[in-house]
Amino acid sequence: MKILVVNAGSSSLKYQLIDMQTEKVLAKGGCERIGISGSVLKAKGNGNEKVYEKDMPNHKVAIELVLNALRDEGVGVIKSMDEIGAVGHRVVASGEYFKKATLVTPEVLKTLEEKTFELAPLHNPAAATGVRACMEVMPSTPMALVFDTSFHATMPEKAYLYGIDYNDYKTYGVRKYGAHGTSHKFVSAEAARYLGKKPEQLKIVTCHLGNGSSITAVDGGKCVDTSMGFTPLAGVLMGTRSGDIDASAVEFLARKKGLSHSDAVTYLNKKCGVAGISGVSSDFRDLEAGVAAGNERCALALDMFSYQTKKFVGAYAAVMGGLDCIVFTAGIGENTPCVREDVCKGLEFLGVKFDDKANAVKNDGSIREISAKDSKVKVLVIPTNEELVIARETAELL
Ligand code: AMP
Numbered sequence: 001m002k003i004l005v006v007n008a009g010s011s012s013l014k015y016q017l018i019d020m021q022t023e024k025v026l027a028k029g030g031c032e033r034i035g036i037s038g039s040v041l042k043a044k045g046n047g048n049e050k051v052y053e054k055d056m057p058n059h060k061v062a063i064e065l066v067l068n069a070l071r072d073e074g075v076g077v078i079k080s081m082d083e084i085g086a087v088g089h090r091v092v093a094s095g096e097y098f099k100k101a102t103l104v105t106p107e108v109l110k111t112l113e114e115k116t117f118e119l120a121p122l123h124n125p126a127a128a129t130g131v132r133a134c135m136e137v138m139p140s141t142p143m144a145l146v147f148d149t150s151f152h153a154t155m156p157e158k159a160y161l162y163g164i165d166y167n168d169y170k171t172y173g174v175r176k177y178g179a180h181g182t183s184h185k186f187v188s189a190e191a192a193r194y195l196g197k198k199p200e201q202l203k204i205v206t207c208h209l210g211n212g213s214s215i216t217a218v219d220g221g222k223c224v225d226t227s228m229g230f231t232p233l234a235g236v237l238m239g240t241r242s243g244d245i246d247a248s249a250v251e252f253l254a255r256k257k258g259l260s261h262s263d264a265v266t267y268l269n270k271k272c273g274v275a276g277i278s279g280v281s282s283d284f285r286d287l288e289a290g291v292a293a294g295n296e297r298c299a300l301a302l303d304m305f306s307y308q309t310k311k312f313v314g315a316y317a318a319v320m321g322g323l324d325c326i327v328f329t330a331g332i333g334e335n336t337p338c339v340r341e342d343v344c345k346g347l348e349f350l351g352v353k354f355d356d357k358a359n360a361v362k363n364d365g366s367i368r369e370i371s372a373k374d375s376k377v378k379v380l381v382i383p384t385n386e387e388l389v390i391a392r393e394t395a396e397l398l
Pocket of ligand 1: 209210211212239282283284285330331332335336
């Protein structure tokens, strides 16, 4: 069976067509600038690449173009749309309404639209638009929602609750939900496979470090805590997000800068993080270039990022009562040796013996062990594959 994975953003739509027998990506690409002038679809398939510059006033037109590209002469990989067995849609936030991946029914779509939009106002409406667009174009193909939050549904109450009035948690659903769940799930399972152990035997800290970053404690294959919170703003400082900050400091800053509540949250999401600290960039490659040129604030931003990540590793080792493995993944986790080194150095007391040489080897897309052979705690770099998890979960639902 072939499964189409769709990741719809407010003005974008990324896709992959995956053959579930071989788990190979047959075709992939993305539409950009949907609903804005200059929309474009970049499609890859059959070893070819093609750019379609076509007007895409909405997601329905975008998905029609994607389906045409999948059957196109140059980049096409299927003859008929009937070859697509199902569509798996990435959804950022589930709230407490969905604990696991779910097949789309009219009731499911209603819950998604009426209950979860306010939890992820930028992402969930886009996902629902993507689902509706696909349903219009492929009315008889099963659709699944796969949530970024599902893997974190196993967190105990003591981990996901904030210290607020319990009635407010019950009434408004304000609690930690986490994010990047499909990535944490994938890399923790891959770590167990690589180490030749059962997930139940391992205590793993997975560090998904990218433009958005989250760290998760995976005990026996299950998430027991994670660094992101009610929204992906919490945890370590990120590209442009502040990470954890005292709520009183937010109120103080908003008053001083004359910001409304929502402007203050936008400020914390878009103007802070390593971009705010360095004053240079949210991109870690630019920060490294800045450090090489002697920029002290770039060095400070990198230092803060590694320090805060290390604190979560230590905290989660304590939470799990031990540590067998640390996994690094995503853009920074896979490609930035200095961050991995700064996070792991000083963790010898936990049993981490770091291998500088192995750490310096360039990312080649394979799983890499960057701890010494005799390290009690294994440190691994594992490329993430969120699309494959979405496709697998969709296939399981069928
Ligand atoms: P992600 O959100 O997972 O795509 O990660 C994106 C971030 O990874 C970028 O903002 C960069 O800071 C960082 N990064 C560092 N090296 C690379 C690389 N070679 N390729 C992609 N991202 C990189």
